[in-house]
Structures are given as C-alpha cells and as structure tokens.
Amino acid sequence: MSEKLEILGDIDAETCEGEFCELPAHREQAVMNRRVDEDRI
C-alpha cells in the first residue's frame, strides 16, 4: 500500500481482488483468482 495513505478501518473487510472475492463466512475464496487458473495451465 502506498505510503501516501494511512489505512483505517477493518483490514479484513470484504474486497474483490482480481477474480478473487473474499467471503465473510469462513474467509473462503468466493471466486478463484486468475493466478490459480493460470498455474494449472
């Protein structure tokens, strides 16, 4: 994260990153990250 910003709030709040979206339930992967898919190729 940029040093320009001071990060506030819950760092575990739900976000989407790539094709990966975190779920609050069990913190499991909601959508597989593209990188995982690429690793299989």
Added chain:
Amino acid sequence: MSEAISTPVNAPINSPIKVDVWSDIACPWCFIGKRKFEAGAEQFGGEVEVEYHSFELSPDTPVDFDGSEQDYLVTRGFPADRIDGMLDRVTGIAESVGLHYDYDALQHTNTVLAHQLIHYAKARGRQLEMKERLLAAYFEQGRHVGRVDDLADLAVELGFDRDDVVRSLSANEYLDAVRADQDLAIEYGIQGVPFFVIDGKYGVSGAQDASTFANVLTQVRDEKAAVA
C-alpha cells in the same frame, strides 16, 4: 468533477470532505460497500463529495459469455459444489443492505465500456446516477453492461442522448480517463476494491461497516476543524 451526496445542516466546516472511490461494476462488494458508505455518510451528517474511479477486476473477461455466473466461475476453476453456497451468502449480505442480487439473471461481461460510460456521465455532472444505474442493472436486473447498444439503453433511461452515447462509446472517448484512474490506483497501491481514499490521506479498504466510514469522516472533519 465530483458530486455531493449529502447536504450539511450547520456544518462546522466550510468545505466538503472529498472521498475518491475505486470500484468495478462486476464487484459484489463494491455495490454492498457503496450502500454501507452511503449509510456511514448519512450517520456522519456532514457534506461529502464523492468521485468514483475506474478499476477493472478482470479486464480479460469476454464481452459475451454464454453461460450463467456459475458456469463462468467453473471456467475459472472454482469448485462447482461450492458455488451456489457462496453466491447465496453474498446474496444474503446484499439483502441486508437493501440490495436484491439476482445471480440467475446476471450476465457476466467485460466492464471497460461501462467505466467509459461512467466517465461520460461524470463529464456531464451525473456520475453518481450512472454508477448506481450500472450496478443495479448488473446485479439486480440481469441487464448486459458490456455492449454499446445495451449501455446506450441504460443511458437513455437516465435521459442521455442515445446517439451521442453511442458515438462516445464507439470511439472509446473516455478510455484514456479509465486508464488514468487505473494508473492512479497503482500509484496508491490499490489492489482490491472497493477502496476509499478520504481527504487524500486516509485509505479505507472494502465493504466496511457504516460506522467505520462515519468514524473516519468524523475524524477528518475534526482534524480540519482543529487546523482552521
């Protein structure tokens, strides 16, 4: 250009608090986070200026995907036996903030043109309306948000001139603006969305509780008041 989402009553500061938000259309937490942020801004009670910025989570997604959201997730390697449960949970959380996600109707697509349409509306002072319209179209109404004609239909619903929207999208008029937003996200180190930059110095990541947004906005207001 940014737009105020609330009007202060006897606000203790003269200037609104600027909030820059990076998000995508095809991002379940972005719509949920939008609602939570709006609730937080309401709790805060002061004037806030919001500007949305483009962020493509999956820029290589095809415009036309022939299949359901479940089908799409399977192609990306997600275990098929977990998909329905996962989508049910996301749908339930969306319901908790008043959103009615319909994954059976959702049409997976590339969002770069939708981002350009948001910039088109922004240039005309109506970015927030367009952002909301596109999110609802995608998650709640099963509308396609990746093709020029479908996007023009949505724009017409908001009163925009269809021919001009088609012209703009066909010419990729705002593609550079989309890329500029993405470059700025890289500068900030933003990797996931939604991501909120408040007053240019605080970062808040994800679909936080409304109270978190209210607290951050209050902190910024207090800091401004102390300096004034």
